[in-house]
Amino acid sequence: MKTGILAKQIVESLKQALPNRQAFTALHEPVFQGNEWDYIKECLDTGWVSSVGKFVDRFERDIAAYTDSPYAIAVVNGTAALHISLLLAGVEKDDEVLIPSLTFVATANAISYCQAVPHFVDAARDTFGVDPIKLDEYLQDIAEIRADGFTYNRKTQRRITAVVPMHAFGHPVDLDTLMGVCERYRLVLVEDAAESLGSYYKGKHTGTYGKLAALSFNGNKIITTGGGGIILTADEGLAKQAKHLTTTAKTPHRWAFQHDQVGYNYRLPNLNAALGCAQLEKLPHILKKKRQLAEHYKAVFSQLEGAAFVEEKEEGACNYWLNTLLLDQPDELVRDQILEFTNDAGFMTRPIWTPMHRLPMYSHCPQMDMTVTEELEHRVINIPSGSSLFSDIVSEEVTR
Ligand SMILES: *Cc1c(COP(=O)(O)O)cnc(C)c1O
Numbered sequence: 001m002k003t004g005i006l007a008k009q010i011v012e013s014l015k016q017a018l019p020n021r022q023a024f025t026a027l028h029e030p031v032f033q034g035n036e037w038d039y040i041k042e043c044l045d046t047g048w049v050s051s052v053g054k055f056v057d058r059f060e061r062d063i064a065a066y067t068d069s070p071y072a073i074a075v076v077n078g079t080a081a082l083h084i085s086l087l088l089a090g091v092e093k094d095d096e097v098l099i100p101s102l103t104f105v106a107t108a109n110a111i112s113y114c115q116a117v118p119h120f121v122d123a124a125r126d127t128f129g130v131d132p133i134k135l136d137e138y139l140q141d142i143a144e145i146r147a148d149g150f151t152y153n154r155k156t157q158r159r160i161t162a163v164v165p166m167h168a169f170g171h172p173v174d175l176d177t178l179m180g181v182c183e184r185y186r187l188v189l190v191e192d193a194a195e196s197l198g199s200y201y202k203g204k205h206t207g208t209y210g211k212l213a214a215l216s217f218n219g220n221k222i223i224t225t226g227g228g229g230i231i232l233t234a235d236e237g238l239a240k241q242a243k244h245l246t247t248t249a250k251t252p253h254r255w256a257f258q259h260d261q262v263g264y265n266y267r268l269p270n271l272n273a274a275l276g277c278a279q280l281e282k283l284p285h286i287l288k289k290k291r292q293l294a295e296h297y298k299a300v301f302s303q304l305e306g307a308a309f310v311e312e313k314e315e316g317a318c319n320y321w322l323n324t325l326l327l328d329q330p331d332e333l334v335r336d337q338i339l340e341f342t343n344d345a346g347f348m349t350r351p352i353w354t355p356m357h358r359l360p361m362y363s364h365c366p367q368m369d370m371t372v373t374e375e376l377e378h379r380v381i382n383i384p385s386g387s388s389l390f391s392d393i394v395s396e397e398v399t400r
Contacts, residue, residue, distance in 0.1 A: 006306045006334060007341040010325070014347045017300040018389060027348040028322065029386040030224045034282045039274035051247075053270025055277050060230070062280050063215070067197075067205040069232040071239035074268035074276075075246050078194040078216025081229035082110035082164070084245055084266065085212035088238050089162045089188040091116050096153055096366065098163040098187070100130045101355040101373045107166055107192050108356045117158065120357045120367035123376055126313060128352075129173030130165045131372065136181045138368045143185060151185045156366060162188040167196035167206050168352075169324055169382070170222075172316035175201045175209050190214075193232070197222050198287045198319035207232045212242075217272075222286065222321050223279035225272040286387040287319055293390040294320040297383070301325065307381075322382045330378035338381055352380040 018025060043049050056074055064072040075081045091097055093115040099107050101120040108118045121138075124131035143151050143160060151160045163182060165173045182189045193199075193207030194216035200206065207213035210232075217228035231242045244250075249263025268276075294311075301309040307327045312318035327335060335351060342349040355377055357367045 004337055004341065006327075007338040009304055010307065010338055011341050011345045011347070013300050013304055014342060014345070014383065017297055018347070018384065021346065021384075021389075024346045025348060025384045025389070026386060027350055027382060027384055028220045029388065030219055030279075031282075031286070031386070031388050032278075035278040036275055039278050040271060043271050043274050049271045050269050051265075051267035053273065055270045055273035056268055059225075059268070059273040059276045059280070062277060063230050063232075066280060066283070067208055067232060069205070069208045069213075070234045071232070071236065071242075073231040073233075073239060073242040073246065074273060075229045075231060075266040076268055077227045078214050078218060078221075078229035079106040079110055080246070080264070080266040081214035081216070081231045082106060082190075082192060082194075083113045084242055084264070085190050085214050085231055085233075086110055086114050086116070086162065086164075087245065088233075088241055089190050089212055091161050091188075092159075094158055095161040096156065096158045097161060098130075098135065099192075099356070100166055100168075101357045101367065101370060102128060102168065102352060102376060103166045103192065103356060104194070104353055105356065105359065106194070107164055108359075108362055111164075112361075116161075117156075118356065118362060118365050119153070119160065120355075120362075120365060120370070121163075122368055122370050123372045124174065125372055125376070127171050127173050127316070128168040128376060128380070129171065130163070130178065132174050132177035132181050134368070135163075135178075136184070139181065139185055145186065149186060151187065153366065160185070160187065162190050164190045164192050166192035166194070167199055169310075170196050170199045170319035170321035171310075171312065172196065172199055172201035172206050172318070174315075179209065194218075194229075195221065195321050196319060198283060199321075200317040202315050208234070211235065212238060217276055217279075222290075222319055223276070223283055225268065225276035225279070228268050228272050228276060289387040289390045290320040290385065293385065293387070294318075294323055296390065297323055321385065323385045325381045325383055327379040327381070330375045332378045335378050335381065342381075342383075347384055349384075350382045352377055352382070 191210035191213035217225040246266035310324040
């Protein structure tokens with residue numbers, strides 16, 4: 001294995017899968033093939049470039065309609081969406097919030113912004129997300145429900161308020177089982193759906209199961225607003241509070257500057273929302289192309305021994321945001337060799353995130369057994385996933 005056989009085979013498979021590639025194939029590139037220029041020009045022509053404007057309102061309506069969420073509140077990025085969602089979920093100073101250790105650092109940081117403490121949960125092998133069965137057993141061991149109706153960590157004596165699952169690379173977590181755990185332990189469910197726009201669990205859009213959810217429109221996400229985020233909720237009161245808190249907590253008046261609490265300037269500028277409206281029009285097309293690329297990869301990598309292409313599960317339709325190879329065996333040396341060979345050959349590949357429980361600022365936080373997390377850390381490799389890659393393959397096949 002350490003001789004680099006698998007790494008060489010993966011490079012050959014990528015060459016076969018992406019015959020028409022450019023000099024360097026990025027992990028995920030945005031595509032602007034719709035009304036982006038027109039809508040942004042309209043902002044510039046009318047002067048509505050900043051924190052209010054018709055595209056902000058439209059983007060909120062369009063995302064709500066697309067996800068079938070009653071309310072959607074646009075904000076400046078996904079991290080801000082998580083921060084506000086946690087505050088509105090009732091997370092207070094010194095509370096603990098359960099999150100996967102395998103996530104992007106923003107999930108943990110948003111908890112820190114609330115002066116709360118992340119408490120790390122191990123991953124499930126099939127979804128890469130939180131393992132709700134293992135979480136249930138763990139809570140039976142460490143948690144107790146007290147007279148005030150909240151769950152407490154018996155070891156730290158801190159209140160555990162919420163759980164934030166994350167749908168990694170677009171693969172939905174086992175939400176049914178997790179919602180059972182939330183009910184038993186009276187935890188508020190807040191979804192980090194930053195990577196799962198266009199992913200569904202049992203026919204319902206991810207991010208509409210939790211009391212609140214956060215989406216992200218950063219440049220590397222499935223669609224982008226440059227930078228941006230959305231808070232989803234079905235609760236009208238929470239939606240109003242989310243808008244209020246993210247717009248400096250200003251009480252409406254024609255001229256007076258009245259603010260009734262410490263608010264945040266987390267507004268999404270109209271310019272960014274204009275980009276988002278145009279991108280969202282193209283989302284069905286983007287999802288189709290990404291699915292075609294995933295099917296194509298699946299066929300190419302089916303020949304490979306030692307690693308497998310990760311497919312969607314029956315109950316969860318995946319947006320295939322980032323395509324993933326899973327090594328049969330966890331092996332850091334082999335993984336790093338694959339990363340080296342593929343990047344050298346011009347294919348941008350990436351490992352999964354360093355688990356949060358090993359980052360310096362979070363290593364002291366409470367955690368459960370991390371066997372699967374640490375195994376997956378040395379098995380997962382993301383491969384180029386941009387939606388334009390499949391069109392390149394097809395046009396190559398046509399012209400050949
Ligand atoms: C991208 C991402 C975020 C944060 O989004 P930003 O818009 O970059 O702030 C949060 N959580 C996860 C899992 C992400 O992938």
